[in-house]
Amino acid sequence: MLKIVIVRRELGLSKRIALSLTSIALCLAVSALIIYAITGSTNVVFAAFTSFVDLNTLRYLGTLTVIALGLCIAYRAKLWNLGADGQLVIGAILATWFALYTPLCSSSMGIVLGLVVAALGGMAWSFIAIALRIWIGVNEALATLLLNYVAYYLANHLVEGPWRGVAVHGYPETDLIPRACWIPCVRGYSFSPYIVAMALLLTVLIHVIVKRTRFGLAVKALGTGEALVELSGISAKKVALLAFLMSGALAGLAGGIELFEVQRKLILGTKFSAGLGFTAIIVAWLAQLEPLLVPLVSYFVGALLLMMVGIQIAGAGVGDAVAQVIVGVLLVSTLVSNFFVNYRMKIVKVKGVKL
Amino acid sequence: MGGSLIELINVSKRFPGVLALDRVSMRIEVSEVHALLGENGAGKSTLGKILFGVYAPDEGVIKVRGREVRIPSPRHAMKLGIAMVSQRPQLVEDLTVWENLVLGLGKDLRRDLYRTIDEVSRELGIELDLDKPVWSLSYTEKQMVSLVKSLAVNPCLLIMDEVTTYLPNNVRSRLYEFVKKFVENGRSVLFITHRIREALEIADRVTVLRKGRVVATYNRGVDIDSVRRAMFGDRYWNGFGTHEKTVALGNMVLTVSSLTVLGDHGEEKVRGVSFDVREGEILAITGIAGNGQRELAEALIGLRRVARGRITFMGIDITRYPPSKRVSMGMGFVPDDVAKMSVSLEMNVYENMALRLGTTRFDALAKVFESYVHEIPVYTPSPKVPLKVLSGGNLQKIAIIKELASQCKLLIACNPTRMLDEASAHRVRNVLRNVAKRGAVIVFTEDVEEALGLGTRIAVMNRGTIFGPYHREEIDVAKIEELMVS
Incomplete structure (x- = not known):
């Protein structure tokens, strides 16, 4: 029988930061895909992500x-x-x-x-x-x-x-x-x-x-x-x-x-x-x-807040609701990745336990 | 006895910076009470938690009835017939006793629950009200609920981890009887304790752990000295230490007059108590738990309101002062439950010291801490780890060290050696004697011998009133025990 267990872990500071950054990058990649899936336009994706390098942030x-x-x-x-x-x-x-x-x-x-x-x-x-x-x-x-x-x-x-x-x-x-x-x-x-x-x-x-x-x-x-x-x-x-x-x-x-x-x-x-x-x-x-x-x-x-505006301006037909969904997905995935900095998921094989 | 129930082969467990268990091999037979004995931080609890699936061993093999098993969680442990009761009852405070008992319990097991409850109530002599919320129960009642809860799964091995620490004497001896009866029909108990006498009284076999290693396993009938030597090695000692014959008494430190204090449910727990303490004195207050000691201690430090009467400290009426003000005036307090009130488990040793001493120069605090660790050894992987990884005994030592370092004028300590092994307890008693040289100490203890060995004067609490204080020469064990129950 396979079983998923969650184990708390203590990572060093450098590893924590590396893991956080990796997961944030992953989140961004996923949300880029979502934006593309909704709008079908790479322009909107770019417009959205400029908020991360926009000084207005x-x-x-x-x-x-x-x-x-x-x-x-x-x-x-x-x-x-x-x-x-x-x-x-x-x-x-x-x-x-x-x-x-x-x-x-x-x-x-x-x-x-x-x-x-x-x-x-x-x-x-x-x-x-x-x-x-x-x-x-x-x-x-x-x-x-x-x-x-x-x-x-x-x-x-x-x-x-x-x-x-x-x-x-x-x-x-x-x-x-x-x-x-x-x-x-x-x-x-x-x-x-x-x-x-x-x-x-x-x-x-x-x-x-x-x-x-x-x-x-x-x-x-x-x-x-x-x-x-x-x-x-x-x-x-x-x-x-x-x-x-x-x-x-x-x-x-x-x-x-x-x-x-x-x-x-x-x-x-x-x-x-x-x-x-x-x-x-x-x-x-x-x-x-x-x-x-x-x-x-x-x-x-802040960049996410700015992104909501960016998406709406760049993508015709993308309303406030869609923008909020995308930002919401990003926030949730950040929280999840935060969880994985502190915990580890492990799949363990449980040998025939007599019930 | 018929064959082995549990076998551990070369089990090791490493925590960051410390090897908690080092190739431990031991065997628990069917129908035996097996005591696991060791000083604070020897790895006893770690071993218990590994068997109960809380920790996974890094190396080694665990066999149940000859079959190799893995125990990834307490649920699996219970399926294997292993249950555990620990020092701190793990119950949901807001639920009732009944709700706590059936929580997570399969329907088929509920049928037997009433029988188990009856049996335990009868054996321990305590009635349980199933509809009461758990938060309103006393410690003993809570411990009983968790005992019933672990028995409800019909375990073949019951692990009891320092369960008697906070129990009053009469319940404790009934529990011993219960344990002995429990193993009669093919079940076993792993009884984890740091008290040698307790282990020898209850166990068929005793395994001694020291610094994560099995030092020896003895059969019933071994003499106490060999066990002590195994437990402490060269640091072996005997007795409660001696007193200097005469005590030079100084100024009045604390005067308590006609003090009445209410308990959690509004009943009078302390009734018109009066006594005083001078510099150079150790006042030991003993009695059976629950006779108002906790309420009196809390009133002295200000955690509980005084209903009537007066407390004077260094000539100042402090009856209405909050604890913080009393502490800054020079009172120190070591509570019963250090993990809740005296140290923060989220902070490390130095941060805890800084909180109490008021300086955040951590290098200076490190020096202070080192100087006390000479007197009272604390086992930490590093002083920079949060205290939650330390054992209960070590937390108690840190709580005491903090108060010592504060140079308080009056130290009030509640059962300061209860969680400690004999060697550490001995050192703590010596340290308390030193505190009395520059101030005064009030020790609340349920251990009559400790009260006699430590106190320059001894008082006995019984149903909220106080007998004494008597000078040490005026009183002996028999008299104290008479006053405790009169």
Whole structure:
């Protein structure tokens, strides 16, 4: 009798990376075949895959990295922040208020100050959920998830009501924010080198915090249990609070970035976030909660997001649904290959076992 | 006895960086209790897990009733008639007792289940409520459920891996009787333990493992000294060590007055307990498990709320302080269940040390760790592997080392030698005596002899109240045992 068994394996770092890269390459080959099968045109295949070498992907790298880094911290503590999308929107709302309704924008540190305000907004929004969790015991996954909708509707209310722009012909959006608040993009592209640099710096910073500080170890220990943290002489409540607020602040910061670098006005909540807060959850897990892997995965996932647009533009008749199917297949196969980095499948012959 | 049931021939198993089993050959006869004895990390559990299909051997042959077999999974093991009960009951906490029992059990086997439950309840003297969810059971009850579960598949070989570690004495001795009866009609038991006395009491034959090798196999009636020598080699020792005659008492460290603490189900588990501890003292608190020791220990460190009464540490009222604050004031705690509360299995030795000591200079931590490993040997493939690959005894040693390195003023240790072999336990006791030289120690132990050998004062807990503390000269084993059950 033949039987398939799954065995856990520990591979060296170089082998893991090699295996990951090989599997990603395989995934891409398979999805190329799928795109070709659906559209029957090699042009679409090429158009789709240019997203991997398109510098516009860096726009997603910036935003996704910033959010996913925060999620890495919270998830290491087994605190389920599913509200990055809402925290991002709140960050953007506060950044919009800062840009449109305060004169601080034109000051020399205006943009930095605006980003700080955005981060504080996201932080405050995440505070609601973690406070409910710590002091009343409300499940933080549900609280953050539901607070997303509150954030969307708050943004919707603002752009349809008090903040609706005077020059937008009745569309539900604010006026453009003053030029002084624009983070300049590279000419011809939609990303800013400053944001990319900031994302990479934050990556190193979060890596050091997670791996090299007592707080980072306490965050991981909190995943094992509160008693372990407490018995180490560290307040478990403080660790949980700080880890969660950091994830909220980074999501809020991403909202500020989206506003200053990409959107430059506040629009309807779900349209503004475009689900980036949820995509970042995928990024964090694909990176196995390792901060240093987050930018790489962000680039990969960012390229997929860009690919969806690319496929639709290049292939006549290829709608949003088809694009989503292709990207979905790619993500799933990446997850499967991730599994094979950690596990091995073995076919064993079972000798006649007496039943 | 009639012929061999299980035979292992030159079985080896290698884990990254360590040879856990080195060409082990042994034979388990039909109708025998075969004890597998060895110090912590000798490879006992690995051998049990290989027979139960958890690990595959790297080399060697396993024969069941003379036929060569492969055991790729516990399912196959059970089909071959091999079942296992381990130290930690493997049950689904959210399901009821009954649901846990029938989970994965074939329909044909369910018919006999009631009979097995009855039999085990009668033999061990414990009633099981089948509709209770497992999380609400005590450890002993959980262990009983997993025993019934393994018996339900009608095994011809039952592997028991350190099952008595957490059991109270009365249940333990009933379990011995149960095991002896179990093998009467053609079935066998492989009884894995680090306790020599236990092995000698229960087993027809004893195989001693040391560092992954079979050192010797003895028949019933062997003297304890030869077994000790086989188990520990040159590091052989005897006794509980001696005390310095006089203890210089220093300042008051801890005062507990009229402390009442509630248990998990709101009942009074500790009732108006008062005592104090001074510098230089080791207060040993003994008693039968479940008489409020765990609740008292947890209240002292702050893991459990105090219902009434007061705890004062170094002159400060800490009754309402969280554990973290007490720890940073200089208290240290070694819990019963180190794997859940004291160490993170996902982190390595140094990271665990860093968490407790607050420095992340890993080279310095390595030096600190090395200095303690001299006193309490820890067997790790490398200090950089995550702790989940280590045996329970080694985890306990690491938990103790962490607290020692923190230079705490008061160390509260719950059964700190329970998972340890005699030699390691002896070293840990010596280390605790050293801690008392610069501070104070409270040891909770169910081992009366340990309490007497270690404590400068001894208290006995019985149904939530405390007798004593008595000075060592005022009390003896007989008196303690009387107080334990009075």
